[in-house]
Amino acid sequence: xxxxxxxxxxxxxxxxxxxxxxxxxxxxxxxxxxxxxxxxxxxxxxxxxxxxxxxxxxxxxxxxxxxxxxxxxxxxxxxxxxxxxxxxxxxxxxxxxxxxxxxxxxxxxxxxxxxxxxxxxxxxxxxxxxxxxxxxxxxxxxxxxxxxxxxxxxxxxxxxxxxxxxxxxxxxxxxxxxxxxxxxxxxxxxxxxxxxxxxxxxxxxxxxxxxxxxxxxxxxxxxxxxxxxxxxxxxxxxxxxxxxxxxxxxxxxxxxxxxxxxxxxxxxxxxxxxxxxxxxxxxxxxxxxxxxxxxxxxxxxxxxxxxxxxxxxxxxxxxxxxxxxxxxxxxxxxxxxxxxxxxxxxxxxxxxxxxxxxxxxxxxxxxxxxxxxxxxxxx
Amino acid sequence: xxxxxxxxxxxxxxxxxxxxxxxxxxxxxxxxxxxxxxxxxxxxxxxxxxxxxxxxxxxxxxxxxxxxxxxxxxxxxxxxxxxxxxxxxxxxxxxxxxxxxxxxxxxxxxxxxxxxxxxxxxxxxxxxxxxxxxxxxxxxxxxxxxxxxxxxxxxxxxxxxxxxxxxxxxxxxxxxxxxxxxxxxxxxxxxxxxxxxxxxxxxxxxxxxxxxxxxxxxxxxxxxxxxxxxxxxxxxxxxxxxxxxxxxxxxxxxxxxxxxxxxxxxxxxxxxxxxxxxxxxxxxxxxxxxxxxxxxxxxxxxxxxxxxxxxxxxxxxxxxxxxxxxxxxxxxxxxxxxxxxxxxxxxxxxxxxxxxxxxxxxxxxxxxxxxxxxxxxxx
Numbered sequence: 017x018x019x020x021x022x023x024x025x026x027x028x029x030x031x032x033x034x035x036x037x038x039x040x041x042x043x044x045x046x047x048x049x050x051x052x053x054x055x056x057x058x059x060x061x062x063x064x065x066x067x068x069x070x071x072x073x074x075x076x077x078x079x080x081x082x083x084x085x086x087x088x089x090x091x092x093x094x095x096x097x098x099x100x101x102x103x104x105x106x107x108x109x110x111x112x113x114x115x116x117x118x119x120x121x122x123x124x125x126x127x128x129x130x131x132x133x134x135x136x137x138x139x140x141x142x143x144x145x146x147x148x149x150x151x152x153x154x155x156x157x158x159x160x161x162x163x164x165x166x167x168x169x170x171x172x173x174x175x176x177x178x179x180x181x182x183x184x185x186x187x188x189x190x191x192x193x194x195x196x197x198x199x200x201x202x203x204x205x206x207x208x209x210x211x212x213x214x215x216x217x218x219x220x221x222x223x224x225x226x227x228x229x230x231x232x233x234x235x236x237x238x239x240x241x242x243x244x245x246x247x248x249x250x251x252x253x254x255x256x257x258x259x260x261x262x263x264x265x266x267x268x269x270x271x272x273x274x275x276x277x278x279x280x281x282x283x284x285x286x287x288x289x290x291x292x293x294x295x296x297x298x299x300x301x302x303x304x305x306x307x308x309x310x311x312x313x314x315x316x317x318x319x320x321x322x323x324x325x326x327x328x329x330x331x332x333x334x335x336x337x338x339x340x341x342x343x344x345x346x347x348x349x350x351x352x353x354x355x356x357x358x359x360x361x362x363x364x365x366x367x368x369x370x371x372x373x374x375x376x377x378x379x380x381x382x383x384x385x386x387x388x389x390x391x392x393x394x395x
Numbered sequence: 396x397x398x399x400x401x402x403x404x405x406x407x408x409x410x411x412x413x414x415x416x417x418x419x420x421x422x423x424x425x426x427x428x429x430x431x432x433x434x435x436x437x438x439x440x441x442x443x444x445x446x447x448x449x450x451x452x453x454x455x456x457x458x459x460x461x462x463x464x465x466x467x468x469x470x471x472x473x474x475x476x477x478x479x480x481x482x483x484x485x486x487x488x489x490x491x492x493x494x495x496x497x498x499x500x501x502x503x504x505x506x507x508x509x510x511x512x513x514x515x516x517x518x519x520x521x522x523x524x525x526x527x528x529x530x531x532x533x534x535x536x537x538x539x540x541x542x543x544x545x546x547x548x549x550x551x552x553x554x555x556x557x558x559x560x561x562x563x564x565x566x567x568x569x570x571x572x573x574x575x576x577x578x579x580x581x582x583x584x585x586x587x588x589x590x591x592x593x594x595x596x597x598x599x600x601x602x603x604x605x606x607x608x609x610x611x612x613x614x615x616x617x618x619x620x621x622x623x624x625x626x627x628x629x630x631x632x633x634x635x636x637x638x639x640x641x642x643x644x645x646x647x648x649x650x651x652x653x654x655x656x657x658x659x660x661x662x663x664x665x666x667x668x669x670x671x672x673x674x675x676x677x678x679x680x681x682x683x684x685x686x687x688x689x690x691x692x693x694x695x696x697x698x699x700x701x702x703x704x705x706x707x708x709x710x711x712x713x714x715x716x717x718x719x720x721x722x723x724x725x726x727x728x729x730x731x732x733x734x735x736x737x738x739x740x741x742x743x744x745x746x747x748x749x750x751x752x753x754x755x756x757x758x759x760x761x762x763x764x765x766x767x768x769x770x771x772x773x774x
Contacts, residue, residue: 019716019735036418039411039438042716042733042745059418061438293419297728312723319698337398337421344691349676354421356398366421 019043020309023078023104025068026087027054029355029364030285030301033293034087035060037301043309048077055355056087071095078104085262085308086284089116107210107261107308108283115258116283119191120162126278129257131250133278134269135194138162141184146177148192158193159183171227196277198269202236203288204251207263207303207313214255215303215316216248217296222267222288228364231383232325234291234318237375240274247276254281263304265289287327287364292316294351294369295323320371322378326386328366330359333391336366343368343385350385398422399688402457402483404447405466406433408734408743409664409680412672413466414439416680422688427456434734435466450474457483464641464687465663468495486589486640486687487662494637495662498570499541505657508636510629512657513648514573517541520563525556527571537572538562550606575656577648581615582667583630586642586682586692593634594682594695595627596675601646601667607743610761611704613670613697616754619653626655633660642683644668666706666743671695673730673748674702699750701757705765707745709738712770715745722747722764729764 019042024031027049035045035056048064049057057063066073068091075098078084083105096110108116115122123136135152139145139159149155161170161183173195174180183190201222208214218235236244251266265286267279289300298306298314306313328336336359343350347370354366366389370382387393398421403410406428414424414435427443428436436442445452447470454477457463462484475489487495494501502515514531518524518538528534540549540562552574553559562569580601587593597614615623630645644665646658668679677685677693685692707715715738722729726749733745745768749761766772 315727348694
């Protein structure tokens, strides 16, 4: 058989779940991981331990891979170009991926193709932040380093020019954005193949706590059908215009006046798509693998009226395994996904999925299980 | 975290799919495999290469495992007893597993607990086979070596005493059974934990071609509800009486006069349960893992009105990967499960699952995909 080898850079939980979803396809999976203890390295057979920031390491890893894809967006663009020059397909490619790596590039490109974003511009210093505020509705203003942020890191909400010093200390360009008056956050997840085939998952509602995704509801409840369709089309258009290959998550603000604005882009399987593992015909991970191999994509439609995902964050007590007894006995339909990571307070160590006909019930079950695993619910 | 280590003896596809199903639980999976090329060894991180028939190898493997379970039923009973004496939980244990290893022991025990089987007895030689035939409705008679058979191997259907020489050549006891006049084969799959909790999957119809499982339909179409309940209860009773831990497949004949008779027992995830990977709330593999860890079991109910599994056998052309293009494009809901095995004619190298509301459609889609992958359908 001539089954291909998929090279995955990064050993986090996204790589772990991509491996899990790739096993049924019979493909070979090769992992570049920082340490043997990383989430994916625990469950993959063919693991290379090394630093993705080192080009020689990447090149040696890529030899024998039919395609390279990613657990994260931190591989330097010039390294990706070097791999492409070596003849290794890199999916998503550097020209697409830069839009998920650099928020300044992303905003400029979305402006150019007419995709609605929060009001924004690159700012030079705290005085310039004050000028940006004055150009619109004033403070508060959101400041973001254009590179390196995730899960609320690298993001500041400032109420005055005096509060705006911190973001400039890193020495990277800073993007200022209006603080959008949104009613909720949504996410539009799509997958696109090199062939140009694309599929759209139903638009979901994503609820954050302290800047970290907490709960995802699929599909987003009470979402106007036209707005849902508009958001899906927008995500498909971004994927096409930017030449994305693989999974693209478009994080959106739903504004009080009924529009959607793009918050962030992620070009890899995404937390807002984890519900699809148990809730869709084809999971985001399975479709990401199919896309990077340029195979026909699988059906993204939901299998149940409602699916809810709640992240399991590390709490005060480190033994989550003993909590399985209660959680599994209470809810035989519960789907637990743990990442093999050590428990640290606030760290994403897993998620749970539930599905069913009654949203209140589905939400309660997922929240209970996640809370019990974390240790914030004890009965 | 104190997540346990599950030791799996045997590197076949059942181990591969058990690993896949265990990843979400965050448990550690350790594999004893004959070669690094074995189906499961390709996808598991922690692999020991060794011979399960060697006690020292088994003992060294078992050190550091919290529980031992199996991909197959070939580990010698005395080795399992030695592991238990070392303090390693073996699930299923040797006293249960012997009923899946030795058809003579199995028949005697099922007789003792009043479970209906085909008429049978151990026979000494071809003359004794003739006597066995004369005690009932005459030839044909089914002869089975009590140990070592699978997928039609170790089974003979003989029309006369003259044809009955072959089975006796191996020098192991031979079991004679009446050739049952059955309308179809069924399978009742159940999973039982050490705790004594048990779940029953819906009874399925299993269609064989040349003694090898070809198609499984879940649930079995047009099966009388009382007979289905009776079969599930029988399987649950066998699991309880024999002290099975983990998955038990009870292969059944449905007779022309409306009874079910036990054909074979398997104490591990089983081909007749592969449909559950995409068709049930909890797959047989996930429930097997939960059972051997004595965790509460998951819901075994179907997620769709009909699920069909068709095995993919090796055909004349070795490149099944290129067939993915056609199969995936034709049916975006198709679920392919390939085992990473080299294609040899007639060898089980994978299976496909389909599900939906219309049985004819679901059957056609699964058959088409399996035939196309094998190369017997080319359009």
